[in-house]
Amino acid sequence: MMFTLFSVFQPSPGLAIWSLVIFLLFWFLVGKFAFKPISKALEQRKNDIQHALDSAKLAREEVRDMKSANDKLLAEAREERTKILQEAKDLKNQIVAEAREKAKEEASKIINNAKQEIDNQVKASVAQAKSQLGGMAVEIAEKLIKKELKGNSEHDAYVKSLVDDLNLN
Amino acid sequence: MLLLFWSTVAFMQQADQHSGENQATTTEQSDENHEVETTVTTTHEEGIMPANAAHGETHAAGGHDEHAEFDPAATATHHIGDANVYTILEAVSIPLPTILYSKDAGLEMFMSSKFNADPHHHEDGKMAYQGYVMQTGNVKRVVDPGFPMDGEATIDGFSTKKEMVEGKEKIVDYVHYAGKEYKLDSRTTWDGGALGGGVTSFYDLSMTKNVVAMILVCILLFILFRKAANAYVTNAGKAPSGIQNFFEPLVEFIRDEAAIPFIGKEKYKKYFPFLLSVFFFILGLNLFGQIPFFGGVNATGNLSVTLVLALLVFILVNINGNKHYWQHIFWMPGVPIPVRILLAMIEIMSLFIKPLTLMLRLAGNISAGHIAIVSFIGLIFIFGQSGKSLLGSGVGTLISVPLTMFMMSLELIVAFIQAFVFTILTASYIGAATEEHHHEEAHH
Numbered sequence: 260m261m262f263t264l265f266s267v268f269q270p271s272p273g274l275a276i277w278s279l280v281i282f283l284l285f286w287f288l289v290g291k292f293a294f295k296p297i298s299k300a301l302e303q304r305k306n307d308i309q310h311a312l313d314s315a316k317l318a319r320e321e322v323r324d325m326k327s328a329n330d331k332l333l334a335e336a337r338e339e340r341t342k343i344l345q346e347a348k349d350l351k352n353q354i355v356a357e358a359r360e361k362a363k364e365e366a367s368k369i370i371n372n373a374k375q376e377i378d379n380q381v382k383a384s385v386a387q388a389k390s391q392l393g394g395m396a397v398e399i400a401e402k403l404i405k406k407e408l409k410g411n412s413e414h415d416a417y418v419k420s421l422v423d424d425l426n427l428n
Numbered sequence: 429m430l431l432l433f434w435s436t437v438a439f440m441q442q443a444d445q446h447s448g449e450n451q452a453t454t455t456e457q458s459d460e461n462h463e464v465e466t467t468v469t470t471t472h473e474e475g476i477m478p479a480n481a482a483h484g485e486t487h488a489a490g491g492h493d494e495h496a497e498f499d500p501a502a503t504a505t506h507h508i509g510d511a512n513v514y515t516i517l518e519a520v521s522i523p524l525p526t527i528l529y530s531k532d533a534g535l536e537m538f539m540s541s542k543f544n545a546d547p548h549h550h551e552d553g554k555m556a557y558q559g560y561v562m563q564t565g566n567v568k569r570v571v572d573p574g575f576p577m578d579g580e581a582t583i584d585g586f587s588t589k590k591e592m593v594e595g596k597e598k599i600v601d602y603v604h605y606a607g608k609e610y611k612l613d614s615r616t617t618w619d620g621g622a623l624g625g626g627v628t629s630f631y632d633l634s635m636t637k638n639v640v641a642m643i644l645v646c647i648l649l650f651i652l653f654r655k656a657a658n659a660y661v662t663n664a665g666k667a668p669s670g671i672q673n674f675f676e677p678l679v680e681f682i683r684d685e686a687a688i689p690f691i692g693k694e695k696y697k698k699y700f701p702f703l704l705s706v707f708f709f710i711l712g713l714n715l716f717g718q719i720p721f722f723g724g725v726n727a728t729g730n731l732s733v734t735l736v737l738a739l740l741v742f743i744l745v746n747i748n749g750n751k752h753y754w755q756h757i758f759w760m761p762g763v764p765i766p767v768r769i770l771l772a773m774i775e776i777m778s779l780f781i782k783p784l785t786l787m788l789r790l791a792g793n794i795s796a797g798h799i800a801i802v803s804f805i806g807l808i809f810i811f812g813q814s815g816k817s818l819l820g821s822g823v824g825t826l827i828s829v830p831l832t833m834f835m836m837s838l839e840l841i842v843a844f845i846q847a848f849v850f851t852i853l854t855a856s857y858i859g860a861a862t863e864e865h866h867h868e869e870a871h872h
Contacts (some may be wrong), residue, residue, distance in 0.1 A: 267505055267509035267730070267795075268509050268619075268622045268623055268731050268791070269617035269618070269619045269624070269625035269794075270617060270618040270619060270731045270732040270735050271510070271615055271616070271617050271618070271732050272511055272616060272618060272631055272633070272732075273615070273631065273632045273633040273634060273636070273732075274618075274636060274638055274639065274730060274732035274733065275453070275618070275732040275733075275735055275736050276633065277633075277635065277639040277642070278638075278639070278642060278727070278732060278733040278736045279736045279739075279740075281642045281643060282637070282642075282705070282709060282736060282740070284735065285645070285646040285649070285650070285705055285709060286701065286702060286705040288650055289649065289653055289701070289704075289705055289708070290651075290701030290702070290704075290705060291654075292654060292656075292657065292698065292699045293650070293653030293654055293656065294653070294679075294704050294705075295654060295681060295701070296657040296660055296661065297653070297657050297660055297675070298679075298697070298700060298701075300561045300657075300660035300661075301660075301676070301679065301680065301683075307665075316661055318591075320505075326810065369494070386671075400608060408625055424442075
């Protein structure tokens, strides 16, 4: 019975030829009309997906870049602002200082002028007072001398020299 | 990938073990049967064919009543073998075109219905046509003189004998006609007598059961693939749906697990259609054979079919083999000359062994699965003593059903695994033949 069991395993030319023909036809037809378009479609889809993934990555990177640029810009603006504020502050201080300096100068000038005026006034009044006092003193002396020495020119000259000495003071 | 391959190997071994055991038991039983009864005679039941009535008596003496002894080995053999008639559920018999060629009678073409085969009776024909008869679904030719070689003839039955032919024990079939026995020739086979066949008086080029199954499966696959391919055009740019979802994972699986890793990222494209064709051809036929009661087609378990597939792989591998491949086979660089000679011998042997193992592995595994399932179903008849004991049949059914169910689910996995193993090995052979050796120096 072993032989009968083996008999089904005997390769038969008929079946072999048929299977060769059928398989070759199947290979040709399916390869040409099915596997080719399917492989192409799968390949294309694979590429599409890869492309989509790539562009998503690119977009993400772009967004990240943009964000960092924004941040940079913001930081710069902030810096600029503080810089401007600082400058303004400095300017203000400078202006205030200058104004103060100017005011001081003006004030000292005014004071000097006033001092000079006062000096002049004092000098004038002293001179006036001197001359008045001289006159008065002469009058008094005149009166005195008139009383004592009625009209002595030596005395007049002496008094005059005394007045001149006074003027030198 | 490795894990998958490991599980594949494990499954194969398991399956092999199973089938081995089953095969062993069935053949043992059959051998016992043979010791008791060397001649198995089958006759047509009386009454079905009135013309047989006269001859019926002579053969009824052979001791065969309606409850023919159940022979598990014969049943399994019959089941996994090819046939010139497509029988569904032992009830519907679909005749197939029969194409026969013999040197003396030339080409004959007719439908196998001419033989008037009885689906209930092991597909034995009741008629002879042009000197051909049908025994257990297979066409055989009468070689003894005296038999009417032209036109139809009503025959009475068959007998099988063990005979000594040229010092070797051989199984010889006889047809009974008009009270005489005529020797029969089986179809020519390509085993050179190693498996009990050889060149005989005729060639059977018929569209057999397996051929019809192959055509059906191929047409079905082609239609499904066309549908899927069209869906990629009409459904372009959208998520896959329907039939695409069935094929796409398989196609991508073959691409990513077999084609690209073994052949290479760009080079695989040339061989991809072949790999896919092989995979789906084998898978389709494996699964088609698993459909219960649908003829039990065993095309991928037939050596003729796997021979063709392995031959195509052999041709494809070797016509695409590059310089390095042939150099490594005939004159391995970097080893001493005596070793080179030894390696060349081994490599040349492996050149042929590789496709041979492809052929045997697939046919063996699929046939083994069929044999296992038939054997488990056969338990019902063995326990029931071929229908004599109802209780035995009941017990047999209780044992048989879970075993058969287990085996069928295992076979479902094996169908996928064997298709994948064949494909991945093909890819690895192609890959080895087309591999570019860039780092030759580092290699040796």
